[in-house]
Amino acid sequence: MEERYYPQKIEEKWQRIWEEKKSFRVTENPNLPKYYLLEMFPYPSGRIHMGHVRVYAIGDVLARYKRMKGYNVLHPMGWDAFGLPAENAAIERGIHPAKWTMENIAYMRDQLKKMGISYDWDREIATCDPEYYRWEQLIFIRMLERGLAYRKRSTVNWCPSCQTVLANEQVEGGRCWRCESEVTKRDIDGWFFKITAYAEELLDWCDRLTGWPERVITMQKNWIGRSEGAEFDLAVAGHPDLKIRVFTTRPDTVFGMTYAVLAPEHPLVDDLVTGPGGRAEVERFRAEVLKQSEQERIAEDRPKRGLRLSARLVNPFNGVEIPLFIADYVLMIYGTGAIMAVPGEDQRDWDFAKTHNLDIIKTVSRRLGWTGEAYTGDGIKINSGFLDGLTVAEAKRRVIDWLVERGLGEGKINYRLRDWGISRQRYWGAPIPVLYCEACGMVPEKEENLPVVLPRDVQISGKGGSPLASHPAFVSAACPRCGGRARRETDTMDTFVESSWYFLRYCSPRYEDGMVERGAADYWMPVDQYIGGIEHAVLHLLYARFYTKVLRDLGLVKVDEPFKALLSQGMVIKGGAKMSKSKGNVVADDVIREAYGADTGRLFELFAAPPEKDLEWSDQGVEGAYRFLTRLWRFTFQYREALRRANSELAREADTPQLKELRRLIHRTIKKVTHDIEGRFHFNTAIAVLMELFNSLSLAAKDESQLEQGTDLIKSGLETIIVLLYPFVPHITSELWENLGQDKTLTEVRWPSYSEDALEEERLLVVVQVDGKVRGRITVPADASSESIEAEALADPKVRGFLAGKEIHRVIQVPRRLVNIVLEG
């Protein structure tokens, strides 16, 4: 053993040993409890920096810990390898996306290995591999058969910079999730996955995902946006053939409707507008709305624009005729695209009614002292015919019954969630396996022809339109049904499709007869612990849940949910901003490794903050982590000869009080570290107690008499630190362990257990309070009775000073911990 700690040398050594011994390779073993641990796989964008390392370091602690606890741990890694940056690199630098991607993967794989992350590299996958996406194409065809994948023309989100369509989840505040360009609208044909068919189930299961953070669940629930209400028809006065269906969450307020509104693009508008003058006006209004929706959508307090139509509707509940408008505040994409307006109990309707001088009827008695405008609270129904005197909830039920009895409407549930648009007008993605035949129309590719391989020989210009469309050999093909001339679909799939099932492929990554080998998936799934950034709260995490349910219904897997528990780790911040290449504030992993080693980088990131919080990068913090490891190294070096001769196995009953305390501390540390890792992932406090134990150990070893009498115990303490620290800093601990003369390596060592007996103290420190303020501390025998503790507390000279001349009112005791003497007055 060398006196100095040379991290690079030992890190290389142990990484080589782990690789040669295939230490982290796993196979299904029904005799062992399984643990599937997964970090969100990265997009191979170039290089990993210390901002990325955090999630892998967190994952690696759990992986190594769980192995030591005897679990069969699946801990795989792969690459979310399709996506736009690869194409952009091709455009900017003339490198083929495939080449660029594969080179990045090679570089990043090497980086992860050098950080010592314990993956089963034999399971590595890349989603751009045809052997990967072929199964996705097969599932696409299955979904097509079941109506879960469909094609339609619709108004979609278009990113002008990425030159492609975006799903609703991929638009954040009107901007593209990846490039932050302002998103525009476009009418376009495209493919959709019917995620709305699973809206109810996705929502229901939210409450059963008990291992997920509350805020992610809340975000998913909000995104799905369930609202319960009623749908019914309003007749058009003088047009017996026409009726307008409206959706409301407040069926109890039907007697308060004073007008109705259609979305400007509602299809019935054309039927209701008579005369060329009217039509022109409608067209003008529509154009205005369309224009403003781009810029002014986010503007606050923007007035609600509307146009009154000549037609009048009839309120079926009281026969009253009401005016009809088209207005920008009603959206075609939600509900029926038409509403009954109740200004008395809806603020939006109130605002509109005020600007257009419309009647306001109150149908709920206001809470005492109410001074607001529209009232949305609870109360008793008024001005509401047969509903008068009922509560809001009762009235809702009564109205729905009334509608059903007369065949005019029904109870109805609407969702905010919309179907997932998966068409991308780009090259570097998985081809959608369908063709358009001149005779047969749209036809899926034959299963035996899968995969539909993405051709390599394309011209990537970035000038609008997919390069696939100008690749004749790809586009023109024989119809799988009639053999006639057909044209291949040139849209590729959203890359979120690949990431919706990669966790399944890891179970049997080389399986050739299907997406996933049933036995392997049944053994490993679900993922026991998933770790990733909060930015995917409704993107990837919602898609993956949906896709898993589809695969379950197709009979491929038996789980209902893919991820049993989720840990959303915080960002790494430097200089007030998230560490990222574009911000120019990255700390390169190799710089850290060269200066301090991978273990130091890991230790710092694990120690500086609990995983769910943002972590502030600190060069001095890194120094601190390095200092600790260096001290541990020096300590082992200094005492290793003495300790080698000791026998920690037999660590005999320590005889001095200090050694007894040290022994307790060792067991307390095992207990605390175990609990901190296991229950709440608080690695920072786990590391802190290990530092404490080390400080005590250093102090004990410095004392000649203690070192002599307690060699066994000190050895046992050092071994405990090394073993407990192994999941955090695997290289240095492996090396120190070897140098203590151990023949097993730490990959084979079990997590230590603690004994409750050893935790037992002989004397207890009891805090004495007078009127809730700490006034003294006494030590008592562990078996002291509460009476004797009280007596001793009252006898304490410091405490007595506060009692002089006062009368004791009562004494409260927390057993073994605290006595509070409450005085009179």
Add this chain to the structure above:
RNA sequence: GCCGGAGUGGUGGAACUGGUAGACGCGCUGGACUCAAAAUCCAGUGGGGCUUGCCCCGUGGGGGUUCGAUUCCCCCCUCCGGCACCA
């Protein structure tokens, strides 16, 4: 606007279920070693007061419950995140 989350020393952060606030680390101050520096080691480090041993104050602000509140309840302030005309 609605829904979440968070405010603790100079600093990153501790404090289990209401029971010694500030563990551990960083920084800082003083000391040892050294010709000197770095590294290392030792001691101190929430604020204020003085009789140097204690006392008072202190977890964003104000109130409450309690023998006792960083922890529970109410109101307010600030910051962060999500959604945002979804009927």
